[in-house]
Amino acid sequence: MSPEGLRDLAAARSAWKSLVAINLGAPRSTSPAWSATPLPTLSNIGALSGASAFLGLDAHRLLHNDSAPTMLEASDGNWGAAQAALGAPSLSASLASLAAAFDQHLAPARRQPRTRLEHWRAWSLVLTWAIARRCLPRVLPMDQETIKALTWDLVSFCVTSSRIEAVWAAIQARHRRFGVTPPLNERNQYSTWARMLNTVRGRPLALKLPIQRSTVHWLLRWRPTGLAANRARLLTALATIACLRVSEVARLQVCDLWFDYLAEYGVPGFTGTCSVHIDRRKNDSERKGHHPALGRSRGCDTDIVRQLRAWMRLAGLSTATACRKRASPAARCPVCPPLFPLTVRSRGGATVATDRPCSRQQASDMIRWAVEQAGGGSGRFSGISARKGGISTAIAAKVDETILYLQSGHGQPLPARAYMHLHEPARFLETFEAFGL
Numbered sequence: 001m002s003p004e005g006l007r008d009l010a011a012a013r014s015a016w017k018s019l020v021a022i023n024l025g026a027p028r029s030t031s032p033a034w035s036a037t038p039l040p041t042l043s044n045i046g047a048l049s050g051a052s053a054f055l056g057l058d059a060h061r062l063l064h065n066d067s068a069p070t071m072l073e074a075s076d077g078n079w080g081a082a083q084a085a086l087g088a089p090s091l092s093a094s095l096a097s098l099a100a101a102f103d104q105h106l107a108p109a110r111r112q113p114r115t116r117l118e119h120w121r122a123w124s125l126v127l128t129w130a131i132a133r134r135c136l137p138r139v140l141p142m143d144q145e146t147i148k149a150l151t152w153d154l155v156s157f158c159v160t161s162s163r164i165e166a167v168w169a170a171i172q173a174r175h176r177r178f179g180v181t182p183p184l185n186e187r188n189q190y191s192t193w194a195r196m197l198n199t200v201r202g203r204p205l206a207l208k209l210p211i212q213r214s215t216v217h218w219l220l221r222w223r224p225t226g227l228a229a230n231r232a233r234l235l236t237a238l239a240t241i242a243c244l245r246v247s248e249v250a251r252l253q254v255c256d257l258w259f260d261y262l263a264e265y266g267v268p269g270f271t272g273t274c275s276v277h278i279d280r281r282k283n284d285s286e287r288k289g290h291h292p293a294l295g296r297s298r299g300c301d302t303d304i305v306r307q308l309r310a311w312m313r314l315a316g317l318s319t320a321t322a323c324r325k326r327a328s329p330a331a332r333c334p335v336c337p338p339l340f341p342l343t344v345r346s347r348g349g350a351t352v353a354t355d356r357p358c359s360r361q362q363a364s365d366m367i368r369w370a371v372e373q374a375g376g377g378s379g380r381f382s383g384i385s386a387r388k389g390g391i392s393t394a395i396a397a398k399v400d401e402t403i404l405y406l407q408s409g410h411g412q413p414l415p416a417r418a419y420m421h422l423h424e425p426a427r428f429l430e431t432f433e434a435f436g437l
């Protein structure tokens with residue numbers, strides 16, 4: 001965009017904020033806060049229900065925010081105690097109060113908390129827009145004219161296509177949540193609108209590269225001494241070989257490494273292998289678990305299973321005797337430490353592991369850093385590169401798609417897969433074998 005164009009946009013954004021502030025009529029106690037998005041959006045709109053713009057409107061529906069994890073979700077699979085904390089069943093409860101409890105504690109889990117947060121942010125944008133355009137009564141339910149007008153404003157303010165689609169998705173979701181007909185309700189209308197946008201603007205290239213086989217070899221041969229470098233090196237190698245998402249590798253606990261799990265099939269030759277227990281995956285909504293497997297390497301200097309054991313010794317991590325992971329694999333283990341914990345500098349100056357897991361962002365940063373140490377171009381890799389690298393390597397080695405699915409859980413869940421049980425444990429190792437370690 002030309003410098004004049006950018007100046008015009010900056011002026012429009014500043015004028016937009018003033019317009020919103022005037023139309024909002026915020027109570028004195030709360031002043032509007034802004035998020036730095038192309039179309040300026042009120043970031044604290046949930047706290048502004050007392051503003052005069054909401055007078056006479058159903059503020060509950062407009063400002064309903066269920067993005068925080070519910071108590072049952074926060075229990076992370078240990079739902080028994082969380083359920084007890086919600087109180088004993090009441091024999092005199094009305095149907096309305098039971099249904100309200102369902103809505104509050106269970107219904108939000110139809111979507112992941114992260115998706116709910118994205119919807120809430122996009123919906124905040126819709127409300128901010130409606131305040132500026134003085135059309136709050138027209139957003140829920142929303143008619144075609146309103147969604148067209150909103151979309152044109154988003155296009156004029158140079159909001160990205162993916163962001164515009166996120167706004168549409170949030171509008172549709174809120175309509176469904178309150179049982180009203182969403183504005184894009186004709187068959188395939190949503191995808192037709194998405195295509196319309198992409199036809200005009202094009203899509204940016206997916207720039208992040210997959211991690212290469214040779215990078216995994218390099219990482220497993222590298223012998224740094226520090227805790228942080230070893231953590232980044234092994235986190236990256238493990239996430240790549242096991243086709244993990246950053247969120248998945250970040251939440252692994254030491255008791256998710258199921259050493260010699262394949263040996264339990266009773267077929268000889270599988271000692272020294274390790275299965276990685278992934279208790280929750282995007283399309284494993286039933287929490288049945290996926291178990292990507294790590295085999296033994298030919299050369300002992302690249303043996304990831306041994307190196308993971310050595311990592312646990314180095315960082316002082318071990319599985320607690322009271323561990324209940326195998327008994328209740330769908331629950332987060334309350335007693336074991338994370339596999340890749342955050343580290344702090346102790347008083348003596350040494351770096352030591354804490355009992356806190358790293359965040360998705362931190363895991364992503366570690367992956368980028370590790371690949372750069374191996375010579376990868378900076379800016380071309382991020383957390384997603386690990387999963388991309390694992391799946392790409394397996395596909396290049398012609399691993400059967402069904403087998404790969406058992407490791408990676410990628411793509412759409414197909415009905416037959418729920419019943420698939422492999423008889424031959426060696427097949428679980430095909431993705432690992434593709435790395436030629």
Ligand SMILES: [Zn+2]
Pocket residue numbers: 253255319320323324325333334335336
């Ligand atoms: Zn445990």
